Amino acid sequence: MTSIHIDRVSKWFGHVVAVNDVSMTIGPGITGLLGPNGAGKTTLLSMMAGFAAPSAGTVTLDGDPTWRNEQIYRHIGMVPEREAMYDFLTGAKFVLANAELHGLSDPGAAAKAAIDTVDMQAAADRPIATYSKGMRQRMKMAAALVHRPSVLLLDEPFNGMDPRQRMHLMELLRQMGSDGRTVLFSSHILEEVEQLASHIEVMVAGRHAASGDFRAIRRLMTDRPHRYLLRSDDDRRLAAALVSDDSVVSVEVDSEEEALHVQTSDFGRFTVRLPRLAADHGIRLYDVTPADESLESVFGYLVQS
Amino acid sequence: MNSTIARLTATGLLRGWRGLLLALLPFVMLALALLVRMAFGIDPEITSGLLDTFNLDTVVPLIALIVGTGAIATEIDDGAIVYLLTKPVARGRIIVTKLLVAITVTLLFAAVPTLIAAIVVTGAAGTVTWAYTVAATVSGIVYCAVFLLLGVLSRRAVIIGLMYVMLWEMLVTGLVDGARALSIQHWGQSIAAELAPDAITASLSLPVATTLAVLVTGMAAWFATQRLRSLTLAGDS
Numbered sequence: 097m098t099s100i101h102i103d104r105v106s107k108w109f110g111h112v113v114a115v116n117d118v119s120m121t122i123g124p125g126i127t128g129l130l131g132p133n134g135a136g137k138t139t140l141l142s143m144m145a146g147f148a149a150p151s152a153g154t155v156t157l158d159g160d161p162t163w164r165n166e167q168i169y170r171h172i173g174m175v176p177e178r179e180a181m182y183d184f185l186t187g188a189k190f191v192l193a194n195a196e197l198h199g200l201s202d203p204g205a206a207a208k209a210a211i212d213t214v215d216m217q218a219a220a221d222r223p224i225a226t227y228s229k230g231m232r233q234r235m236k237m238a239a240a241l242v243h244r245p246s247v248l249l250l251d252e253p254f255n256g257m258d259p260r261q262r263m264h265l266m267e268l269l270r271q272m273g274s275d276g277r278t279v280l281f282s283s284h285i286l287e288e289v290e291q292l293a294s295h296i297e298v299m300v301a302g303r304h305a306a307s308g309d310f311r312a313i314r315r316l317m318t319d320r321p322h323r324y325l326l327r328s329d330d331d332r333r334l335a336a337a338l339v340s341d342d343s344v345v346s347v348e349v350d351s352e353e354e355a356l357h358v359q360t361s362d363f364g365r366f367t368v369r370l371p372r373l374a375a376d377h378g379i380r381l382y383d384v385t386p387a388d389e390s391l392e393s394v395f396g397y398l399v400q401s
Numbered sequence: 402m403n404s405t406i407a408r409l410t411a412t413g414l415l416r417g418w419r420g421l422l423l424a425l426l427p428f429v430m431l432a433l434a435l436l437v438r439m440a441f442g443i444d445p446e447i448t449s450g451l452l453d454t455f456n457l458d459t460v461v462p463l464i465a466l467i468v469g470t471g472a473i474a475t476e477i478d479d480g481a482i483v484y485l486l487t488k489p490v491a492r493g494r495i496i497v498t499k500l501l502v503a504i505t506v507t508l509l510f511a512a513v514p515t516l517i518a519a520i521v522v523t524g525a526a527g528t529v530t531w532a533y534t535v536a537a538t539v540s541g542i543v544y545c546a547v548f549l550l551l552g553v554l555s556r557r558a559v560i561i562g563l564m565y566v567m568l569w570e571m572l573v574t575g576l577v578d579g580a581r582a583l584s585i586q587h588w589g590q591s592i593a594a595e596l597a598p599d600a601i602t603a604s605l606s607l608p609v610a611t612t613l614a615v616l617v618t619g620m621a622a623w624f625a626t627q628r629l630r631s632l633t634l635a636g637d638s
Contacts, residue, residue, distance in 0.1 A: 142633070142634055145487070147483075147486070147632070147633060147634040148633045148634070149631070149633070164630050164631065166486075166488070166489050166490065166491065166492065167489050169487045169488050169489050170489050172487065173487075174483065174487045176480065176483050176634075178479075178480035178483070179480075180479035180480045180481040181481055181484065182409060182413070182481055182484070184412060184413070184416055185409075185412075190484075193405050193408075193409060193484075194484060194488075196404075196405040197403070197405050197406070197484075197485065197488040197490055198488055198489065199489065199490075239484060240487075
């Protein structure tokens with residue numbers, strides 16, 4: 097059982113604050129580190145893996161600092177986002193080299209077991225340079241698993257993978273999680289995290305926006321006020337009808353765009369009520385567009401709440 | 402020394418365009434040696450022109466530059482170094498291993514060809530031959546350490562190294578005598594001049610040149626280790 101503790105950690109590069117006063121504990125099981133691109137996920141992962149020093153605060157692995165401490169790699173397996181490996185080696189020799197570098201007593205057996213785990217026996221004797229992105233990712237996993245680490249850190253592991261490879265990797269990570277290992281992966285895609293992690297940590301603009309059970313956070317995300325842009329054959333009459341509905345917080349008539357900006361507090365009710373209201377008043381709806389469905393705005397809402 | 406790191410480093414160094422370039426430079430030098438020997442016989446002036454001006458000024462530093470930076474800068478650039486760094490291996494051991502491999506390869510492609518070329522142009526394995534070999538060996542070792550350090554410090558290690566060789570060693574030391582005290586090439590020559598004072602000119606005394614060579618090699622390896630311990634791989638975001 098190994099945990100990573102992040103205590104009041106900030107990281108800045110010159111004037112840019114990449115991570116801002118973040119505290120969290122990553123324990124056994126699968127944790128998803130979710131956030132839009134540039135939210136500071138990679139920086140946070142780098143600090144956990146000992147590849148960046150916190151500007152303030154501490155990052156420890158079972159009490160030992162991760163920065164400038166190569167002994168942590170006895171417990172950590174790291175799957176970096178970057179593609180580069182020792183491309184001139186075959187997959188088997190690459191994983192073997194990783195096993196040797198860990199000083200394992202039987203590196204050959206360990207390498208073979210790791211390659212079997214990621215199901216890459218068939219391509220193991222081919223040079224890495226000939227691998228597809230998904231095959232590389234699996235060999236990177238094998239290299240990270242070769243010393244059977246208790247902590248596995250993965251930076252955007254599903255990027256560029258096809259659905260079949262994605263499912264295979266998810267299955268593998270689930271297995272690791274149920275074995276009691278601490279698995280942390282970063283992603284900017286909500287659905288990936290939803291499928292894999294029960295526990296999530298959300299980062300937005302360098303800040304720790306939310307933490308906990310995925311379903312609770314998902315509910316927070318869907319229950320937030322939603323904005324819509326509506327167009328109809330009679331915007332003013334539609335506005336009047338909408339104002340009288342409980343689910344609507346505000347309505348603005350935009351005469352320049354010939355549209356209505358509507359804010360609703362109850363997403364579920366509004367989507368049911370709107371077509372009925374329109375039908376009851378004999379109004380034709382031309383356009384119903386959610387105005388704030390981008391991931392950034394969804395995450396942004398979490399920061400405010 | 403770590404045999405896995407040594408194997409990875411050596412393979413990385415000797416393959417592709419880098420391996421070709423490493424083989425080409427000594428080949429050109431040996432071909433020139435043969436040509437001048439056949440055309441002019443044994444001539445001390447031509448010997449010095451080839452072994453000093455061409456070999457020690459150009460071939461040795463270039464080979465050490467390709468090898469010294471290639472031993473680590475390429476991996477830092479493309480990020481593959483992460484597979485060495487995520488291991489419980491002391492950073493000093495990584496640097497020392499890479500330095501020893503770089504020195505071995507440099508000596509193989511710079512000092513050995515110097516020895517052969519010197520035998521060809523002088524006609525014997527005499528003191529002049531050995532003196533040039535010692536000069537190439539000493540400067541090759543120090544260059545490797547300095548260029549390896551550059552590779553850890555900067556993404557522009559090759560350019561900075563090239564500027565040091567072309568501007569400082571080739572130009573400035575020719576114009577300002579004092580600049581030779583900070584020239585790796587002149588440390589090697591000053592040590593080698595003890596063997597053949599008639600053929601090679603010493604610009605520094607033996608103790609000074611030896612101290613500087615040893616000190617700079619050791620300091621470069623130490624500093625490279627410190628920088629590798631603090632290497633930041635913060636990624637793109």
